[in-house]
Amino acid sequence: MSELATPVATWRDYLEMCKPRVVALMLLCTVVGMCLATQAMVPLDLMFNTALGVGLVAGSAAVVNHLADATIDARMARTSNRPVATGRIGVREGLVFSAVTGIAGFILLYEAVNPLTAWLNFASWVGYGLIYTLFLKRATPQNIVIGGLFGAAPPLFGWTAVTNSVDPGGLLLVLIIFAWTPPHFWALALDRKEEYASVDIPMLPVTHGDAFTRLHILLYTIILVVVTVLPWLIQMAGFIYLTGALLLGAGFLYWAIVLIRNRNPRAPIET
Structure with missing residues (x-):
């Protein structure tokens, strides 16, 4: 054998x-x-x-x-x-x-x-x-x-x-990544909701549903856009940074809105 x-x-x-x-x-x-x-x-x-x-x-x-x-x-x-x-x-x-x-x-x-x-x-x-x-x-x-x-x-x-030293500038960079994290992972969780539910992981789409999650993705994306402008406002970064931040922010907002309007099950992973 x-x-x-x-x-x-x-x-x-x-x-x-x-x-x-x-x-x-x-x-x-x-x-x-x-x-x-x-x-x-x-x-x-x-x-x-x-x-x-x-x-x-x-x-x-x-x-x-x-x-x-x-x-x-x-x-x-x-x-x-x-x-x-x-x-x-x-x-x-x-x-x-x-x-x-x-x-x-x-x-x-x-x-x-x-x-x-x-x-x-x-x-x-x-x-x-x-x-x-x-x-x-x-x-x-x-x-x-x-x-x-x-x-x-x-x-x-x-x-x-x-x-x-821990300075406001360094903490602001943390805040930017912190604001980016939830909408990114919630979009992935929407696509894998059934898998998370099957193993009892309480991701937001599992506990509160798709519509609630999509709305919060948009809300956190708005927060992200606001936060990314702060380095320019405090003169930590210049106009080139501001231009890039606004362009990326506009892109993130566009896809967050698309995610709310598009009920296609593949929309989260496509965005």
């Missing part, structure tokens, strides 16, 4: 657990925060060490998310082939990998950047890896709103890496 082969993990599985696309976006926001924090050229070694440290800590938190959501992931078509959900990577291996990457990132930030940036990253790790993943995600339809604060922090990491 032949036995089923045990799934074997590869380096790609470990990379997938770190959610590289999400981390890449976080690193882009981190670098933008660094560049906006100073008018001088940011030293390349500081930029490299900051990006690497933030990436390691963020990847570590993503691994915790994979481990905590393994049973849920296995029941959803979009996530059923994830390394932990399929058994290619076990809980122990995942915990060790998360610990090693997280500690390495924290030490790098603490020693090569500054302690403030290291501790802010640790706070974000706790917020996303523990508070959001283990509690908020399953507890409230406002999970994305509250949890989005932890995911909005990368621009502040870049800011503090350069200034070694």
